[in-house]
Amino acid sequence: MEKDKDILKIGKYEFKSRLLIGTGKYPDFQTMKEAADVSGAEIITVAVRRIDFNAKENLLSYIDLDKYILLPNTAGCYTAEDAVNTLRLARELDVFRTDLVKLEVIGDQKTLYPDNEELLKAAKILVKEGFTVMPYMMDDPVLAKKLEDIGCPVVMPLASPIGSGLGIRNPYNIKIIKETVSVPIIVDAGVGTASDACKTMELGVDGILINTAIAGAANPVNMADAMKKAVEAGRLAYLSGRIPMKLYAQASTQMEGIVF
Amino acid sequence: MKIELNGNEYNIEQNGITIQKLIDELKLDIKSTAVAVNKTIVSKSSYAEFKLNENDKIDMVTIAPGG
Numbered sequence: 380m381e382k383d384k385d386i387l388k389i390g391k392y393e394f395k396s397r398l399l400i401g402t403g404k405y406p407d408f409q410t411m412k413e414a415a416d417v418s419g420a421e422i423i424t425v426a427v428r429r430i431d432f433n434a435k436e437n438l439l440s441y442i443d444l445d446k447y448i449l450l451p452n453t454a455g456c457y458t459a460e461d462a463v464n465t466l467r468l469a470r471e472l473d474v475f476r477t478d479l480v481k482l483e484v485i486g487d488q489k490t491l492y493p494d495n496e497e498l499l500k501a502a503k504i505l506v507k508e509g510f511t512v513m514p515y516m517m518d519d520p521v522l523a524k525k526l527e528d529i530g531c532p533v534v535m536p537l538a539s540p541i542g543s544g545l546g547i548r549n550p551y552n553i554k555i556i557k558e559t560v561s562v563p564i565i566v567d568a569g570v571g572t573a574s575d576a577c578k579t580m581e582l583g584v585d586g587i588l589i590n591t592a593i594a595g596a597a598n599p600v601n602m603a604d605a606m607k608k609a610v611e612a613g614r615l616a617y618l619s620g621r622i623p624m625k626l627y628a629q630a631s632t633q634m635e636g637i638v639f
Numbered sequence: 640m641k642i643e644l645n646g647n648e649y650n651i652e653q654n655g656i657t658i659q660k661l662i663d664e665l666k667l668d669i670k671s672t673a674v675a676v677n678k679t680i681v682s683k684s685s686y687a688e689f690k691l692n693e694n695d696k697i698d699m700v701t702i703a704p705g706g
Contacts, residue, residue: 403705471673472701473670
């Protein structure tokens with residue numbers, strides 16, 4: 380496949396970049412803006428929150444809406460009802476120019492693991508209401524299939540807990556999800572550094588959503604660059620077809636014509 | 640008239656002010672503001688007619704940093 384024809388399709392939308400980034404936890408908005416620019420991301424996630432009337436700065440003034448698609452999340456929602464209402468409210472914001480939404484329904488405060496039951500319930504309602512639902516989910520192939528069946532055009536299994544930086548803890552499940560569903564897979568949460576991103580992409584997933592690993596790095600802008608390159612390298616390696624692993628050596632130099 | 644705005648008490652001179660006028664008074668950008676009144680989402684198309692009542696609980700939201 381030619382590199383520039385390698386398009387990520389999510390529902391009716393097409394993207395060249397396979398790196399999606401969040402806007403949380405940056406030291407300041409300017410750093411967030413620079414990191415986003417360097418990352419090459421086309422989708423960036425944001426939350427929907429009460430307006431702080433005393434805020435000195437506004438996140439929106441650092442985001443070029445002609446350049447990025449803003450993806451509203453439902454972070455902090457613990458029930459299907461709250462998540463659905465958050466996204467219905469988001470729909471009234473003109474800054475969201477597509478019907479793409481990141482659905483997360485949290486089930487536990489300590490792990491921030493999603494609540495499967497509530498997630499599925501919310502996804503069903505939102506799909507019916509015309510949203511293009513991108514569900515953050517456990518690395519569970521059975522759930523992935525259910526989400527695909529109800530109309531999610533992408534599934535977003537975690538690599539490890541949100542913000543943990545533990546990297547991909549169960550690559551085998553991600554592989555099984557890949558074999559189970561035909562919609563794209565975006566690994567969301569847990570990537571810690573560039574090698575994690577690269578290894579994840581080498582599994583054949585379609586993209587990665589990263590926030591903390593970039594925003595929390597000592598140099599977020601350079602880490603955004605590293606992640607961009609890692610995602611591209613991992614994707615290209617996957618498409619190129621790696622060699623099988625072997626226990627013993629296999630000489631790369633021919634023996635024919637050897638003198639001594 | 641007293642309302643609750645984003646969790647805080649807020650006094651408005653005009654009784655029965657519309658959402659649109661309140662947004663103007665607060666100098667908010669309508670494109671990046673969504674409103675719920677007593678936890679019911681109000682469609683943007685009805686901001687100009689939707690009148691607020693005493694003790695209404697108004698939530699005005701916008702985008703915030705998140706992952």
